[in-house]
Amino acid sequence: MAEMGVMVVELRRYRTHPGARDDLIELFEREFIEPQEAAGAAILGQFRDLDDPDRFVWLRGFRDMRSRRAALETFYSGPVWREHRDAANRTMVAWDDVLLLRMPEPAVFDTGARAPLGSPVPATTINMLIQYSDAPPPTPTTPSALVTEYAENDYPALPVRTGVHAIVAWSDGPIDDSTLPPGRTERMRLAPTARSWLR
Template sequence: MDLARNEISARLASPIVELRQYTLKPGRRETLIDLFDREFIESQEATGMTIIGQFRDLDRPDIFVWMRGFEDMTARKEALSAFYGGPVWAEHRDAANATMIDSDDVLLLKPAWPGAGFDVQRLRRPAPGKVENQSENNCLPGIIEIQIHHLRRGAEAGFANRFETEAVPLLAENGMRLLGAFISE
């Protein structure tokens, strides 16, 4: 029983994460979000992906940010092949692509230290188009900040160690919660 729970926990923690930032045609973000909510979340999850979250960039109205996770690199390859070779993507890709200028800004990531991955086990996604009481329904409330630090090759381990030992306690002291910390896969 513990083995099954650990396997589920590993999948839900998403040890391999894609951070995707799409540049969209002006005014098309809500169109893509509606399509994404309606067609792409459940169909990607059916292939073994975990849709971690999707975000509206508050400073850039034509950017759509989203994250998806995978159990490992083999599962990623299989899930991507299944989704992009499947009927849902074939039916809706033209509509999705019509909203986009660029979809190539993708970072492939892994947890920066043991336990730094996302733990999404207790969270659930609100129904599309519904605004729910986030705290009662285990949704993340408020604003989520994503920071990207571009480092010289080889500097990741030192940066991750300093971030864990110095920055994470400061965040906690200021009432913030770290949801995850990642480095390049």
């Protein structure tokens, strides 16, 4: 996929069996990126959590909720997932820690510029902040900050967390949370994988 306007984003955090994270990443980057993008998704980033050796984090974007459902139905009913799903599932303990989010306005991503297989792992770190509040948060003003998407998850085979009010922000530098509403804050230090578009 080349340029794509993205409005809806999933933040997906998978718990892997001890020692299995790199196996999942290798499989994901070899088999799952291009077929998902051919189905209509944008694979925005894949990361190792630097503070949790058994957590794989990734971001997947869509034009809108309708496009999300179509892309997921196409990929998860298709031949690539059928062939490799058992191998992927064997690496994971849990895969339902998912926040469904939306951009403040559509942002264009050119994932066609992704590094090819065999590329070195970038020596960079992405800082990510998740701020949970008791009420819907205000709309952020930058494309690297997302808020909860309250539309119904119309692909229930892949559950998302509900009853959550969240702002998610990321940066390659420190994140200032002084302007965010009060609430519980979670921070992650993420290392992009070799083929991550965000790096």
